[in-house]
Amino acid sequence: MATPLTHYTVEIEQTGLSGWINYRESMLTLRFSYERMLTSLYVFVPGNEQWPAYCRSSGARTAGSRRTEIVQRIAAELRAQQASSMVQINDYGIEVLF
Numbered sequence: 001m002a003t004p005l006t007h008y009t010v011e012i013e014q015t016g017l018s019g020w021i022n023y024r025e026s027m028l029t030l031r032f033s034y035e036r037m038l039t040s041l042y043v044f045v046p047g048n049e050q051w052p053a054y055c056r057s058s059g060a061r062t063a064g065s066r067r068t069e070i071v072q073r074i075a076a077e078l079r080a081q082q083a084s085s086m087v088q089i090n091d092y093g094i095e096v097l098f
Contacts, residue, residue: 008073010022012081019034020034021034027062028062030054030055032045032074039097039098040095040098041078041098042094042095042096044093045071045074045092045094047092051064052065071089075087082098083098084096085097
């Protein structure tokens with residue numbers, strides 16, 4: 001049986017060379033902006049210090065302590081959807097290299 005912590009989707013809203021990454025679970029939605037460059041896509045994610053406040057302001061209080069898990073899920077989905085060769089996670093985002 002899927003729980004909110006195991007059932008999620010990652011969707012890309014594209015508007016030209018930038019757009020939004022939508023992470024959704026049954027009870028929450030988080031949006032992250034991204035920019036596409038010639039050889040990569042960069043998703044901007046609040047850092048560890050800003051993450052809890054970002055989750056509260058997004059109405060996703062329950063995600064406040066789950067940054068690592070959510071960022072890793074987004075990175076894995078982007079790797080699969082973009083057929084990338086490498087995904088790098090840092091303190092402020094996710095870089096998908098083509």
